[in-house]
Amino acid sequence: MWPWDQGRLEYFQFDVLRQIAAYVEAHNFKAADRASLSAETGLSFAPLDYKPWRNYSRVLKLTLLVSEVGEDAQPTPIASILSRPGAVTCDEYLHFLLCAFTEPAPALTDWRPDAEFRYPLLFALKYLLAKSVITTSPVAGLDEIIGAYRTSGFDGSEDEEQFISVVSLSSSYEASGRSVPADLRRQARESLKVITQISYLHVRSNQIIVSLNPADAQEIFADLAPISGPRAVDREAEIRRLAELFKGGSTSIVFDYLNTVIGEVVESGFQEGSKVKKTHITIERNAGLRREYFAANPTAICDVCAPNTKRTYPWTNRILDVHHLLPLSSGTRVEGGSTTFKDLVAVCPSCHRAIHRYYDMWLDTNDRKDFKSGDEAQAVYREMKSHFPGLIL
Numbered sequence: 141m142w143p144w145d146q147g148r149l150e151y152f153q154f155d156v157l158r159q160i161a162a163y164v165e166a167h168n169f170k171a172a173d174r175a176s177l178s179a180e181t182g183l184s185f186a187p188l189d190y191k192p193w194r195n196y197s198r199v200l201k202l203t204l205l206v207s208e209v210g211e212d213a214q215p216t217p218i219a220s221i222l223s224r225p226g227a228v229t230c231d232e233y234l235h236f237l238l239c240a241f242t243e244p245a246p247a248l249t250d251w252r253p254d255a256e257f258r259y260p261l262l263f264a265l266k267y268l269l270a271k272s273v274i275t276t277s278p279v280a281g282l283d284e285i286i287g288a289y290r291t292s293g294f295d296g297s298e299d300e301e302q303f304i305s306v307v308s309l310s311s312s313y314e315a316s317g318r319s320v321p322a323d324l325r326r327q328a329r330e331s332l333k334v335i336t337q338i339s340y341l342h343v344r345s346n347q348i349i350v351s352l353n354p355a356d357a358q359e360i361f362a363d364l365a366p367i368s369g370p371r372a373v374d375r376e377a378e379i380r381r382l383a384e385l386f387k388g389g390s391t392s393i394v395f396d397y398l399n400t401v402i403g404e405v406v407e408s409g410f411q412e413g414s415k416v417k418k419t420h421i422t423i424e425r426n427a428g429l430r431r432e433y434f435a436a437n438p439t440a441i442c443d444v445c446a447p448n449t450k451r452t453y454p455w456t457n458r459i460l461d462v463h464h465l466l467p468l469s470s471g472t473r474v475e476g477g478s479t480t481f482k483d484l485v486a487v488c489p490s491c492h493r494a495i496h497r498y499y500d501m502w503l504d505t506n507d508r509k510d511f512k513s514g515d516e517a518q519a520v521y522r523e524m525k526s527h528f529p530g531l532i533l
């Protein structure tokens with residue numbers, strides 16, 4: 141079973157990684173003290189008694205943000221790309237990372253250049269996509285995926301037909317996954333939660349739910365391939381080699397599913413349809429996430445203009461969109477066992493358009509492609525709300 145880092149889910153959030161990336165670009169993380177790191181990123185980097193490097197170097201290496209060169213934590217090209225707002229979307233980055241992540245991993249101790257490499261996270265995504273091709277409401281348990289990886293012996297490079305045959309035997313996998321030693325199982329589960337930040341996935345009580353139609357699932361599957369090539373001589377050089385491949389744009393992944401929402405980009409009030417904005421819309425259109433949001437928050441009241449849409453339009457259940465508050469290129473936020481709803485608000489379609497017009501205007505004025513962080517996006521949303529004059533009747 142593949143090892144990962146433990147208890148650091150918060151630090152693997154894409155929005156947080158962007159802030160850490162900006163930090164490692166400007167400072168030597170290996171020498172970083174907790175106070176300045178916390179001040180710049182807003183995270184605790186606990187405990188107090190160690191240098192952050194001791195507890196967080198695995199996060200930085202697993203995410204390909206730094207490689208260690210002597211006394212330096214050297215930022216990789218990925219750190220430089222992530223630190224620029226809007227330069228890359230969460231989807232692009234995570235698809236690359238999961239195609240690059242190997243068991244054994246260079247970020248962890250048992251790596252050797254001549255090892256037999258398997259791609260557990262690539263396996264996991266292909267498993268989920270294969271399920272989406274053959275079932276209408278694709279869901280897979282975290283333990284089921286772990287068990288399937290274990291039972292199949294697949295390395296992740298197998299084709300759709302092979303994956304579909306594995307998926308059709310899925311009933312036995314959960315038990316197999318559950319019998320993995322607790323410590324390793326916890327680590328594998330956390331790594332799976334990290335990838336559910338992808339716009340078309342979300343996680344709920346240890347299950348991953350996919351919101352894609354079969355044709356889109358098939359297209360994404362076809363674009364996925366392990367990132368291999370001649371391995372470097374040591375672990376740190378291997379991290380740099382992998383990160384360089386991202387810089388070169390060598391990832392062949394084409395996000396065709398984004399094309400399915402192009403029309404909606406304009407519909408939602410965005411003035412132009414950049415890839416970054418389309419990702420935002422993909423999250424908002426995630427059918428499973430939307431269903432669960434309204435099941436947990438059964439409101440019919442718009443967060444901006446506040447009328448009860450059920451009362452205004454009594455023949456409807458609710459006429460509301462979910463708006464994703466995080467920066468446009470962020471993924472969905474994951475905490476513990478679930479995707480959180482904290483970054484979603486329910487708004488009526490008119491207000492939703494107006495929000496995006498406001499975002500566009502704000503970004504334009506500040507000469508930006510995207511917000512720097514979730515906090516900044518939330519502040520702009522609040523600013524927009526403060527300008528709402530109340531309904532003019």
Ligand SMILES: [Zn+2]
Nearest residue numbers: 442445488491
């Ligand atoms: Zn409204």
Ligand SMILES: [Zn+2]
Nearest residue numbers: 424462463464
């Ligand atoms: Zn929105």
